[in-house]
Amino acid sequence: MFVEVRWHGRGGQGVVTASELLAGAALAEGKYLQAFPEFGPERMGAPIKAFTRISDGPIEIHSHVYTPDVVVVLDPSLLENPAITEGLSDEGKLIANFSGTPDEVRKITKFMGRIYTVDATRIAMETIGRPIANTCCVGALVKVTGLVALEQAENQIRQMLESKIGKKGTDANIEALRRAYNEVRS
Amino acid sequence: MSTVKVITGNHAASFGARDSRAEVIAAYPITPQTQIVELLSEFCADGTLKAKFIKVESEHSAMAACIGASAAGARAYTATSAHGLALMHEMLHWAANGRHPVVMANVNRAMGPPWSIWTDQNDSLAQRDTGWLQFYCESNQEVYDTTMIAFKVCEQVLLPGMLVLDAFILSHTYEPVEMPDQELIDEFLPPFDPPYKMDLKDPHAFGALTTPEWYMELRYLIQEAHEKALVKVREVEKEFGETFGRHYGPLELYRCDDAEEVILIAGSTASTTKDAVDIMRKEGRKIGLARIKLFRPFPNKEIRDIASRVNKMIVIDRNISFGNQGIFFNEIKASLYQTKHTPPVYGFVAGLGGRDMKIDDITGIVKQAETCNIEEILWWGVKL
Numbered sequence: 001m002f003v004e005v006r007w008h009g010r011g012g013q014g015v016v017t018a019s020e021l022l023a024g025a026a027l028a029e030g031k032y033l034q035a036f037p038e039f040g041p042e043r044m045g046a047p048i049k050a051f052t053r054i055s056d057g058p059i060e061i062h063s064h065v066y067t068p069d070v071v072v073v074l075d076p077s078l079l080e081n082p083a084i085t086e087g088l089s090d091e092g093k094l095i096a097n098f099s100g101t102p103d104e105v106r107k108i109t110k111f112m113g114r115i116y117t118v119d120a121t122r123i124a125m126e127t128i129g130r131p132i133a134n135t136c137c138v139g140a141l142v143k144v145t146g147l148v149a150l151e152q153a154e155n156q157i158r159q160m161l162e163s164k165i166g167k168k169g170t171d172a173n174i175e176a177l178r179r180a181y182n183e184v185r186s
Numbered sequence: 187m188s189t190v191k192v193i194t195g196n197h198a199a200s201f202g203a204r205d206s207r208a209e210v211i212a213a214y215p216i217t218p219q220t221q222i223v224e225l226l227s228e229f230c231a232d233g234t235l236k237a238k239f240i241k242v243e244s245e246h247s248a249m250a251a252c253i254g255a256s257a258a259g260a261r262a263y264t265a266t267s268a269h270g271l272a273l274m275h276e277m278l279h280w281a282a283n284g285r286h287p288v289v290m291a292n293v294n295r296a297m298g299p300p301w302s303i304w305t306d307q308n309d310s311l312a313q314r315d316t317g318w319l320q321f322y323c324e325s326n327q328e329v330y331d332t333t334m335i336a337f338k339v340c341e342q343v344l345l346p347g348m349l350v351l352d353a354f355i356l357s358h359t360y361e362p363v364e365m366p367d368q369e370l371i372d373e374f375l376p377p378f379d380p381p382y383k384m385d386l387k388d389p390h391a392f393g394a395l396t397t398p399e400w401y402m403e404l405r406y407l408i409q410e411a412h413e414k415a416l417v418k419v420r421e422v423e424k425e426f427g428e429t430f431g432r433h434y435g436p437l438e439l440y441r442c443d444d445a446e447e448v449i450l451i452a453g454s455t456a457s458t459t460k461d462a463v464d465i466m467r468k469e470g471r472k473i474g475l476a477r478i479k480l481f482r483p484f485p486n487k488e489i490r491d492i493a494s495r496v497n498k499m500i501v502i503d504r505n506i507s508f509g510n511q512g513i514f515f516n517e518i519k520a521s522l523y524q525t526k527h528t529p530p531v532y533g534f535v536a537g538l539g540g541r542d543m544k545i546d547d548i549t550g551i552v553k554q555a556e557t558c559n560i561e562e563i564l565w566w567g568v569k570l
Contacts, residue, residue: 019360020192020360023192023360024192027190027192027362032362033192033360033361033362034359034360034361035192035359035360036354036355036358036359036360037358039304039353039354039355039358039540040303040304040354041303059361060457060458060460060461061457061458061461061545062352062355062356062359062454062455062457062458062543063458063542063543063544063545064542064544066544
């Protein structure tokens with residue numbers, strides 16, 4: 001197995017954290033991984049990308065990701081951007097934070113592969129109380145791809161967030177992850 | 187038990203300095219290095235690392251503070267990048283000529299103008315003749331490991347050492363990094379105990395005016411120390427490998443046993459080249475990789491050994507010495523002069539200013555080397 005994930009969002013939405021979260025969970029399962037942001041300056045609100053590579057064997061490659069297997073879009077306002085489907089073949093998967101159906105996303109993106117939607121902003125508002133969609137999108141990705149186990153993602157959230165935002169906020173993020181896992185639509 | 191963390195190359199450098207028990211850290215922030223000293227300042231603030239953190243107003247002062255600390259017998263560490271390294275230039279000479287084994291991480295970043303924050307090797311290679319040891323790392327694990335290897339070698343030969351990591355490709359990329367038990371590290375790297383230090387009870391003069399009668403002898407001793415450093419790097423890397431299970435070496439050979447041609451490259455592009463070598467091998471090409479880890483002292487013996495076994499060498503430089511050629515290319519050719527077996531050496535300049543180096547670029551370069559004119563500088567991917 002060698003899977004490349006590309007994350008799209010805006011600066012400040014936790015895009016890099018999402019890529020790191022998936023990487024950490026993969027490590028806990030004994031897999032090899034690499035996670036990195038788009039190289040360069042990051043500005044709040046500007047479109048940004050991050051990447052995660054997961055493999056059964058050691059990862060040597062250190063170039064950018066050009067042909068991702070999975071694309072995750074954290075911000076619905078980016079779906080019209082052609083960069084979303086760049087390099088993504090029809091064999092690939094597109095996971096979008098979107099309140100509507102996968103067919104609606106297909107109309108916007110013209111992507112012909114498999115599309116999944118999750119109303120991550122609403123779930124985040126109801127659990128975390130802020131429109132931070134990153135942990136929800138990881139939940140949806142875990143369900144759709146099975147790259148890591150759900151509990152491994154939960155452990156990783158606890159490990160990464162608890163010392164920074166406390167137990168209450170961490171629990172809310174785990175709840176968001178689980179809800180997105182269960183509510184993702186295909 | 188060792189622990190594994192998913193961390194950036196920058197933080198691998200910070201943890202490396204922490205676990206090497208650096209005692210004085212003086213640094214000035216610069217993109218893309220800032221995270222290295224940020225985390226170290228946190229370690230100092232919360233007591234995780236019992237070191238003095240000195241805030242300074244420039245990189246020149248950072249190195250000056252490290253030199254002072256080292257002269258007083260402390261294990262001194264700093265980190266910088268590109269223009270910060272250039273500003274340090276005077277002090278780099280002072281550190282080496284004064285025989286102060288300061289260790290520094292330099293995040294390879296292209297020099298401006300035009301302003302760039304992305305990787306190439308011109309910043310560190312421009313410091314070639316300052317007397318510093320230079321180690322080019324390929325992965326975050328190697329950044330962590332090389333910090334303690336550098337301290338150990340440098341303190342034995344009393345020369346400063348620079349470990350080099352690519353901007354963003356390593357500095358901002360998360361990879362798993364294994365950190366061994368501190369007890370094992372302490373055994374591998376005992377406290378710094380210099381033969382001479384600034385000591386009120388046993389005073390010495392440091393860096394005093396030296397007339398032509400003795401200056402040259404002091405330079406001879408630095409060259410001798412570099413020759414000794416080459417032997418030490420081999421020894422220390424072997425010991426590191428036996429203790430921690432990871433071995434790099436001054437020139438790391440990958441699939442070179444029966445290779446007829448070999449690619450020579452330094453830095454993180456070398457790891458991408460390993461994948462490219464695997465692909466070309468599958469197509470039946472007898473090709474290997476010789477990754478240059480150590481640039482100063484230059485591993486002449488290792489370079490000559492591999493040259494004697496192949497029919498063609500392809501050097502990929504992420505740098506250029508304007509008015510001449512790629513810097514590794516020149517060094518390698520000089521290394522082979524008047525040796526018995528000198529295969530043709532092709533020099534490509536590629537990936538400047540962070541231009542991405544993909545597997546296709548490596549295989550493309552190898553293909554172009556079949557037909558190109560060896561007399562010319564071979565620019566790869568220039569749109570002019």
